[in-house]
Amino acid sequence: xxxxxxxxxxxxxxxxxxxxxxxxxxxxxxxxxxxxxxxxxxxxxxxxxxxxxxxxxxxxxxxxxxxxxxxxxxxxxxxxxxxxxxxxxxxxxxxxxxxxxxxxxxxxxxxxxxxxxxxxxxxxxxxxxxxxxxxxxxxxxxxxxxxxxxxxxxxxxxxxxxxxxxxxxxxxxxxxxxxxxxxxxxxxxxxxxxxxxxxxxxxxxxxxxxxxxxxxxxxxxxxxxxxxxxxxxxxxxxxxxxxxxxxxxxxxxxxxxxxxxxxxxxxxxxxxxxxxxxxxxxxxxxxxxxxxxxxxxxxxxxxxxxxxxxxxxxxxxxxxxxxxxxxxxxxxxxxxxxxxxxxxxxxxxxxxxxxxxxxxxxxxxxxxxxxxxxxxxxxxxxxxxxxxxxxxxxxxxxxxxxxxxxxxxxxxxxxxxxx
Numbered sequence: 001x002x003x004x005x006x007x008x009x010x011x012x013x014x015x016x017x018x019x020x021x022x023x024x025x026x027x028x029x030x031x032x033x034x035x036x037x038x039x040x041x042x043x044x045x046x047x048x049x050x051x052x053x054x055x056x057x058x059x060x061x062x063x064x065x066x067x068x069x070x071x072x073x074x075x076x077x078x079x080x081x082x083x084x085x086x087x088x089x090x091x092x093x094x095x096x097x098x099x100x101x102x103x104x105x106x107x108x109x110x111x112x113x114x115x116x117x118x119x120x121x122x123x124x125x126x127x128x129x130x131x132x133x134x135x136x137x138x139x140x141x142x143x144x145x146x147x148x149x150x151x152x153x154x155x156x157x158x159x160x161x162x163x164x165x166x167x168x169x170x171x172x173x174x175x176x177x178x179x180x181x182x183x184x185x186x187x188x189x190x191x192x193x194x195x196x197x198x199x200x201x202x203x204x205x206x207x208x209x210x211x212x213x214x215x216x217x218x219x220x221x222x223x224x225x226x227x228x229x230x231x232x233x234x235x236x237x238x239x240x241x242x243x244x245x246x247x248x249x250x251x252x253x254x255x256x257x258x259x260x261x262x263x264x265x266x267x268x269x270x271x272x273x274x275x276x277x278x279x280x281x282x283x284x285x286x287x288x289x290x291x292x293x294x295x296x297x298x299x300x301x302x303x304x305x306x307x308x309x310x311x312x313x314x315x316x317x318x319x320x321x322x323x324x325x326x327x328x329x330x331x332x333x334x335x336x337x338x339x340x341x342x343x344x345x346x347x348x349x350x351x352x353x354x355x356x357x358x359x360x361x362x363x364x365x366x367x368x369x370x371x372x373x374x375x376x377x378x379x380x381x382x383x384x385x386x387x388x389x390x391x392x393x394x395x396x397x398x399x400x401x402x403x404x405x406x407x408x409x410x411x412x413x414x415x416x417x418x419x
Contacts, residue, residue: 001025003402004238004247006225006261007254008035010204010387014395015253015380016217017122017207022399025216027245028208029238031224031257036204038325039255039387042278042354044315045306046295047196047389048137049116050162052108053153054364055274055318055384056095072334074302078321085321088272091362102156104363107413109160111366112386114409115393122392126210130203131309137195137295138167138176144187146299154190164192178292181342197295197306200388225254228261228377235374249402252371253380255359256323265373269416271382273357275319277331279339280352281312290345301338312346314339318385327355360384368397368414378402379416 001024005016008030016028032038067073079085095101123132141147147166154164169186172179179186211217220242228250229237237244252258256273283291291312296305303316316335319328332353339348361367361382371377380398383390397414400407 001249002027002247003249003251004029004245005251005253006238007252007257008032008204008208008219008221009038009040009253009255010036010200010391011255011380011383011394012251012253013204013208013211014391015251015398016211018395018399019251019402020211020214020217022403026214027218027220027247028211029223029225029240029245030221031254033222034205035208035221036201039356039358040200040204041356042280042313042352043200043276043356043388044278044304044385045197045199045308045313045388046137046297046304047116047119047198048295048386049112049389050109050157050164050192050195051137051139051297052112052386052389053105054095054101054108055360056092056104056362056364057101058096058098059149060096061093072301072338074317076317076319076322076331078319080321084268085272088270088362089320091270095363100363104365105157106160108365109157109162110409111390111393111397111414113161113393114396115390118392118396126207128203128206128210130199130206132196132198133307134194134196135294135307136191136193137297138172138179139190139297139299140172140179140182141187141189142182142185142300147187150190162192163194164190167191176292176294176296178290178343179296181344195295197308198388199308203388225261227264228374230265230374233374234376249376249378250374251378251380251398255381256357258359258379258381262371262373267371267373269367269379269381270361271359271367272320273323274360274384275317275322275325276315276356276358276385277317277327277335278313278315278354279332279335279348280308280354281314281339281346281348282350283310283312287346290343292343298342303335303338303342323357325355325357327353331355358384358387365414366390366394367416368394369401369411369416372416
């Protein structure tokens, strides 16, 4: 079977790899000049397999008024005259119910564990260099009440295969001395020993390079898909800037670009852009001890810190209603202030700012499976801020469905009707 995969971010490249491994002829299309040039470029870098609880949760609505007025709020919302935005917001609010969030967490854990297994198997065959570190993760809580709620979540996730434990402030500092500056503001933390970090861009580009080993693989950069031509219920061509690409099946894996391709086919997918920001801070040898060696999430401020090679990646914030990828000076400045408060010895003078659009569904669950718009059209979209974590599992789940073999996990929660 000839499969055309649209999008060479981490989700598209892993999808192309899995399909090529299955023996299919694959054509991979990317509008940019390089793979991982957009949302996969400088994300948070955490491979957080045990921390995939959706953004939509029971704690969001009570905090929303405070967040909307707080200067350095982790969440910013700009209302627009856009029916799609309001439909997405309404669905998001419905999914904030505790029962929905708990079910979504359990379902997402099955996908994240599949992703971890798939990535580790892939690395046995493809020893990619992307600064992978198995350094564990700390979710640091400043509020004792929130730490107590975390105990409940830890117990719930333990029933679904997670191995986590609650640490006192003294235990946290013994494990990660760089958090000394949190001082008396720290109530404790959740520690997961087997979490990982890595450079999503390097991983994606490395795997993209490995695709050339497959004799029936074609990789086309600077090739934007203008539209998908449908005849008699099937996609017969991807009409691109370089001409028409004909294939047996088509996979849409190009994040926010998927809406523009699917809407003319009468299929408006429920994804919306959540704009996020990061700072990549070089770490000279003299500053090594100033930054955490363990992956850290400052829960109250919703900032994640990850060692990536010789730098520290700090990523944060969700901006809803902003569809440009320019780093906002105000938001980057606010992130820099909070990083300095947490790790005062770091020199942010050479930090590289970045912003990207994370394609998210209201529930936080990606859409992986067949599209109702055409018999041979497939989707792998909506991973949101978890694209790096979920990419390999999403690709494995998609490839199994396309091949008609038994899926490695229940695919139903990730079908369109369940998203």
